[in-house]
Amino acid sequence: EQDGEGVVVNGELRAELLVAADGVRSVVRKGLYPDYAGPRYSGVSAYRGIADVAVDDGGGETWGRGQLFGFARLIDGRFYWYGTVNQPPGTTSEPTAFASWHAPIPQLIAATETVLQNDIYDLTTPLVPFVQGRIVLLGDAAHAMTPYLGRGACSAIEDAGALARHLQNTSDLTTALAAYDAERRPATTKLVKRSRSIGRLSQTENQLLRTLRDGLFGIGGKLMSLRARK
Incomplete structure (x- = not known):
C-alpha cells in the first residue's frame, strides 16, 4: 500500500520508496499490474x-x-x-x-x-511502466529477457545506476522516478525484443532458414578474418 508520504510493505515496513527487484515472476509487479500477461x-x-x-x-x-x-x-x-x-x-x-x-x-x-x-x-511486450507512485521495478521484475544477448544481469546493474543517478540529481521523487522510467524502459524494451529475435534465429528448426543463417554467418566470419589480417 502507498500514499503521498510513503509505502507500507506487508503492513509492517514503511519506507519512502520501494525498489522491487523480485525477479521474472515479481509479486510486486503482479500486484501493481494484475492484468499484465507477465512471463512468456x-x-x-x-x-x-x-x-x-x-x-x-x-x-x-x-x-x-x-x-x-x-x-x-x-x-x-x-x-x-x-x-x-x-x-x-x-x-x-x-x-x-x-x-x-x-x-x-x-x-x-x-x-x-x-x-x-x-x-x-521473458516478459511480454510492451513492458509495463517501471514506476507507479513510490514503487519502482528493477531488473528481471521490470524487463526479464532471454539470455541470447547476455544482457539480463548487465541491464539490472544499469537500472540500479540510473535510478541512483536520478535520485541524486533531483530532490523531487516524482521527477526522479519519471526520468528513470523514461530512460530505462525504452532501452530495455529494445533488448527484450532483440534477444527474442536472436533466440528465434539460433533455435530455428526450419531447413531453409538454417541454411541462410549458416551461410550468412560463414560469409561474415570470413570477412571479419580478412579485416583482422589487414
Missing part, C-alpha cells in the same frame, strides 16, 4: 553445468537444428557450459541431444556432476 515461455529449455576436465579449447558456441551449445573457460581452469533445446515447458530430461555433437561437447557434459535445467521465460 520462449519455447526453449536450458541446461547448464560446470565441468572439471582437461580440454585444449578456450570456448565457443555452436548452433544446430532447434538446439544451441556454448562453453567458456573459467578463471580456475574449469569450463562453464550451456545448451538450449526446443521443447514444451515443464519437460524434464537430460542433455542427451548433444551426445553426438563435436568435441569437446560430449566430454564437457560427461565431466559434469550436476546439470541444471530451467525453462527460459
